[in-house]
Amino acid sequence: MAPINKAASLPSARAHPLTIETTEYPTAGNGEVVVKVAATAVNPMDWYIQIMGEKLFSWLKYPYIGGSDVAGTVTEVGPNVNNVKVGDRVLGLAAGFAPRAGGFQNYVVLEAGIVAPIPADLDFTEASVIPLGISTAACGLYQKNFLALDYPSVTPKPNGKTILIWAGSSSVGTNAIQLAAASGYEVFTTASSKNFDYCKSIGASRVFDYHSETITQDLLEAFKGKQCAGGYAIQLGSEKIVFEVVAKSQGAKFVACAMQPNDVPEGISAKMVFGSTLKDNEVGPIIFQQYLPAALAQKKWQPLPKPLVAGHGLEKVQDAIDKGKSGEVSAQKLVITL
Structure with missing residues (x-):
């Protein structure tokens, strides 16, 4: 029965x-x-x-x-x-x-x-x-028609590229920071000042206050001399700033968005992420079968x-x-x- x-x-x-x-x-x-x-x-x-x-x-x-x-x-x-x-x-x-x-x-x-x-x-x-946090993060970061980053490893090696993740203390942001760091990327993120230490503890190298009136200029300054791997706009309303930073930085010109992107500037590509599409391609097994079990077992994932x-x-x-x-x-x- x-x-x-x-x-x-x-x-x-x-x-x-x-x-x-x-x-x-x-x-x-x-x-x-x-x-x-x-x-x-x-x-x-x-x-x-x-x-x-x-x-x-x-x-x-x-x-x-x-x-x-x-x-x-x-x-x-x-x-x-x-x-x-x-x-x-x-x-x-x-x-x-x-x-x-x-x-x-x-x-x-x-x-x-x-x-x-x-x-x-x-x-x-x-x-x-x-599950949903890591899936949504991974869909934006790794799928071939999104940022197509290097896959994560429990023994990552720095690859010399920097990614911008907006809203690092959110559920998706938290997972995106950990994944990007595990893939060898330097991570710049944004958060309110009370969550700066939190974002750094999960792998962000620099955290910027998204309430700051000079946030766009601060990020552009930080990306000078960096090879940009693209951006992930997670917070509603953040996409325009992320577009500008990615457009004016050297490197990849793609932004993954948690929202439907509008008014995408020339020279930039942007698409909305759906958090479950990795189940239909190679990214699902790479995250859930290859990377995450080992990362959890070795305490490499928080x-x-x-x-x-x-x-x-x-x-x-x-x-x-x-x-x-x-x-x-x-x-x-x-x-x-x-």
Whole structure:
């Protein structure tokens, strides 16, 4: 007899609160695993979907089960899966918009290519902050039609190039800094002054205050004599400054954007990043199967931003979404334990 599965779902567009209901226990198909979720994190996308509904994604089907970040234990392995086995402790990206693939439930189906085993001493709450942040960072940094950087290594060698990552203390920024540093790049980033030390502790060589009136000039000055590897504009409204710095610096002329880029200056290319597209190319396995398991095992990867546990049980998912939406959480990621 299959275990009982429950989910926190959005019954219709813009409904509030989420409803807790029994849902189908999933089975693993080809290249898939079923994970019993121990911790799941909330992300801005979760509250944007609830607030905006069809204005954001007109194709969403309801009831909709959200949640992209999960950590837990593998309970079933489908055909052609060889990177994890039943009983393994893992983290993974819940990358689908289908009900069986949403993280806000007790049992979720994940694609094995975007699942990574985690060490025995890594708490599930810490592991759950990683998947979407590292995926979105990696999509912008490594995909061939984005920045196409050198891949990360647990023994990186400096390559003499410098990248600009705007909003270094954000979830995506935190992961992008760590990845870029692990790929041998010098990292310049921006943050509020209270998060300067945080950004340096994860690999940024210089941090600039994005509240400064001279931020553009400061960055242009810093890039003089540097070989620019491009930029990653993570914070809404930052793209124009990143465009200018990359345009006027020597080197690559590409900016990965967390938003739809508009008014891109001549000589610069820019594209919006979707955090799950790495599942369809070589970047997913490189990050989740080759790099991350070794980096976690060797303590070369910091699971950040730190988890802030908002409660236990699916009933607390809505509380966590509301807290995230309020904007009162900084340099932390809200997590629910199950």
